[in-house]
Amino acid sequence: MRTCLLFLCLALWIGTKALAQELGKPLSDWQPGGLDIHHIxxxxxxxxxIILPEGTTLLVDAGAINSNDWRTNKPRNIPTKPNNSRQAGEWIARYIQNALxxxxxxxxxxxxxxxxxxxxxxxPLNVTKRSASGYVLTGITEVGEYIPIRKILDRGWPDYAYPRSFANDSMVANYRQFLNWQIKQKRVNVERFQAGRTDQIISINQTALRQKYSFQIINLAVNGQIRTGNGRQTQSLFPDLTSLKPADYPNENMCSIAFQIRYGQFDYFSGGDIQGVLQFGAPAWHDVETPIANVVGPVDxxxxxxxxxxxxxxxxxxxSLRPRVLVVPAWASSHPAPDVLERIYSEQLYKGERDVFAINLLEDAKKAISSFLPGLKSQSGHVVIRVAPGGATYRVLILSDSDESFTVKAIYGPYQSE
Ligand SMILES: [Zn+2]
Known part of the structure; x- marks a missing residue:
């Protein structure tokens, strides 16, 4: 009996230790059943x-902007994090290796x-680093140089022609060179993301964990096709291109992929660069957020x-979304705008508390939103959402972005999933 009790205590202690996360210590490893969402x-x-609850991994985007870009090439600009000795794509790859x-x-x-x-x-602009086969290593093509990618989903495969041809776009041309080479080497499969589906990003785990910790990824929107919630059905938000002048075609941001992750009670929304606030005189179909909001409902x-x-x-x-936690993927002086924070904090839109975490505020941005700064939960650092096994609760952990130590600078929560 006593041995039994001792064993039980030991098991409990080990269990708690595995889940506990101490401030100032490196982030503990992902555990089966947990859902980790790292905003790098x-x-x-x-x-x-994202490390899904049964171990399948998903990378959403891998940005690397032009180093001579007008948007950040200013004295008060924040340089590449952790430092300029490597490009963003390599830092992302190293972060993922660390997380795995x-x-x-x-x-x-x-x-x-x-x-x-x-x-x-x-x-690829202003980048000299190249792969052995000749394409430029930047963003996603650089990540792929260091870590195998099994499947890539985007909005353009295979023809990259909506709403207009990308034939003269050096960035897409370089990316396609990377895809072609990876396909030739039988390293990757490529698919076009399809709105309405819930079976395009699924568990690749063949063990019992697959049933035990099942999750769902709901494809909400791409290229103006929006899920209706009725099976795989979608509706077209954008007018037929034949009715528009090329100058009035949907812009790149409007075509972004949006999706939702559902795990038990927990819900996460990611909508790329979709927009929802109309310019004066713009047609209603420029608002991509509202029709998506109608099919998503509350998220955590x-x-x-x-x-x-x-x-x-x-x-x-x-x-509609009523998020309890909002993560702002800020990198330019216009991110986030004061009006946007005004809306985010508005209790007229929805009641209750909400916590806002920004990954990287530039000095100019801080000036523009100075009255909101005291309310923000973080202004810099990787933001990790760590959902507990089963999805009932989650925490937000801020990791140091000045080195690769994964040091936890702050912990928020636990929050209850709703
Ligand atoms: Zn963007």
């Missing part, structure tokens, strides 16, 4: 690395590119749309 800060755009250090051969099961902009996929955590730029996070979206 390289200062160069979006990169979200418990695996013998780290791999990315799925990589998803929300849309074809540099801060989401990497630009939201990755803020379009980096919190002024045209994002409209009232309808916030009213």
């Amino acid at each position: 800060n390289t200062g160069q755009g979006n990169a979200t690395f 250090r418990f695996q013998r051969t780290p791999a990315i099961d799925y990589a998803l590119i929300t849309h074809f902009h540099d801060d989401h996929m990497g630009t 955590v939201q990755l803020v749309d379009h980096h919190g730029y002024a045209d994002s996070q409209n009232g309808a979206l916030l009213k």
Whole structure:
């Protein structure tokens, strides 16, 4: 009996230790049943690395902006994080290797590119680093140089022609060179992301964990096709292109991929750079957020749309999603806009507390939103959402982004999933 009790105590102690996370210590390893969502800060755009509850891995975007870019090439600009000795793509790859250090051969099961902009996929401009076969290593193509990627989903495969041809786009051309080479080497499969589906990103785990910790990834929108909630059915938001002048075609941000992760009671929303605040005189179909909001419903955590730029996070979206936690993937001086924070904190849109975490505020951005700064839970650092096995609760952990130590700087929660 006594041995039994001792054994029970020991088991409990080990269990608690595995789940506990101490401040100032490196982030503990992912545990089976847990859902870890890492919002990585390289200062160069979006990169979200997700370890799903049964171990399948998903990378959403791998930004690397032009180093001579007008948007950040200013004295007060935040440089690449942790430092300028490597490019963003390599830092992302190393971060992922670190997060998967418990695996013998780290791999990315799925990589998803929300849309074809540099801060989401990497630009070849002003980059000299090349692969053995000749394409430029930047963003996603650089990540693929260091870690095998098994499947890539994007909005353009195979023709890359909607709403217009990308034939003269050096960034997409470089990315396609990378895809072609990877396909020739039989390293990767590529698919177009399809709205309405719930079976495109699924568990690749063949063990019992697959049933025990099942999750769902709901494909909400891409290229203006929006899930209706009725099976695989979608509706077209954008008008037929034949009715528009080429200058009036949907822009790249509007075409972004949006998806939802559901795990038990926990829900996470990511909408790329979709917009929802109309410019004066713009047609209603420029608002991509409202029709998506109608099919999503409340979520626990939201990755803020379009980096919190002024045209994002409209009232309808916030009213429907009612996020308890919002992560702002900020990297430019316009991220996030004061109006956007005003809406995010508005109790007229929804009641209750909400916590906002920004991964990288520039000095100019801090000036513009100074009255909101005291309310923000974090202004820099990787933001990790760690959902407990089963999905009932989650914590937010802020990791140091000035080195690769994975040191936990702050812990928030536990929050109850709703
Ligand atoms: Zn962007």
